[in-house]
Amino acid sequence: MLISTAKIMDAHTLELLEFDKVRGLLAGYSATTMGSELARQLEPTRDVEKIRRDLHLVTEMVEALSMGLSPPFGGVHDIRLLVRRAAIGTMLTAEQLLQIADTLTATGAFYRYRMRLDGRLGKLIELLAPIEDLGALAKTITGSIDGRGHVMDSASPDLAEIRHKLTDLEERVQREIKKLLRDPALRSILRYPNATVNGDHYVLPVAANHRQKIPGVVHRTSSTGETVFIEPTAVASLSAERTILKANEDREVRRILRKLSAEIGKWARHIDAALFVMGQVDLVTSKAKYARD
Numbered sequence: 001m002l003i004s005t006a007k008i009m010d011a012h013t014l015e016l017l018e019f020d021k022v023r024g025l026l027a028g029y030s031a032t033t034m035g036s037e038l039a040r041q042l043e044p045t046r047d048v049e050k051i052r053r054d055l056h057l058v059t060e061m062v063e064a065l066s067m068g069l070s071p072p073f074g075g076v077h078d079i080r081l082l083v084r085r086a087a088i089g090t091m092l093t094a095e096q097l098l099q100i101a102d103t104l105t106a107t108g109a110f111y112r113y114r115m116r117l118d119g120r121l122g123k124l125i126e127l128l129a130p131i132e133d134l135g136a137l138a139k140t141i142t143g144s145i146d147g148r149g150h151v152m153d154s155a156s157p158d159l160a161e162i163r164h165k166l167t168d169l170e171e172r173v174q175r176e177i178k179k180l181l182r183d184p185a186l187r188s189i190l191r192y193p194n195a196t197v198n199g200d201h202y203v204l205p206v207a208a209n210h211r212q213k214i215p216g217v218v219h220r221t222s223s224t225g226e227t228v229f230i231e232p233t234a235v236a237s238l239s240a241e242r243t244i245l246k247a248n249e250d251r252e253v254r255r256i257l258r259k260l261s262a263e264i265g266k267w268a269r270h271i272d273a274a275l276f277v278m279g280q281v282d283l284v285t286s287k288a289k290y291a292r293d
Contacts, residue, residue, distance in 0.1 A: 025290065026042070031285070033078035035282025038283040057123045060120075060124040065289070067118070069113070073106070074106065076102075079100050083100070083265075083275075097260055104271070107131055108133040110277075132274065134274065162248050172238055173239070176232075177202055177235065180204070180234075191207055200243070200246075201217075201219055203231045204231075214230055216235070
């Protein structure tokens, strides 16, 4: 039986026994990084009471598995570092917050799993007891960030308004470009009859010898020097508006991410407690699966 406690055998003896290989085999059954770490840290012990308690837990888990009641590790990530960063005021990224949301949703699955366990599995029920259902906290994240890591318009009225203005501005730019391209005089000086995009700017491919015939900003020149890519003045003024709106959008997105990160920070102690228990449950489950095999 493998028990995590103070070392009672020296490293050389454990090496001779190939004890690390046994720990590696056990870690291979783990569903999470946390459980795998615990498996690789196990040491022999002479604490008889602890051995009995842990054997009892493993026996109960073997019974639970035989009843088709495997712990719900789906969606569990090792978010310990992220939670610590949130607790000290760090702004997490949208992708990091989604990882946290997945794990918080899993706490609800663990809570319901405990409710389904037979009353005879008392030690296992007791081990799972500290896990709270933090699904509501997960929904505060998924209500603002979609599955692609994109902060949604619904995250705040200000963000929705800014993006509405950006959409309207984009339509104005497109209308202006189409109007210019319908002008026969302008079309006659273009190298090809459509606009292209250079960064965030719509530019027209003007023959270099006709550069002075269209007012605007030159963004680049072709490698041959025969074509200059010009953003017409009317479009450039709209681009300046868009730059301001994009900055406002970025500022609002960051405010939302900071707010969500701060909320995770407030719940850090509860999340850490759940993660600790999930790791312990993963270790017990790994032992039970190893025992059955």
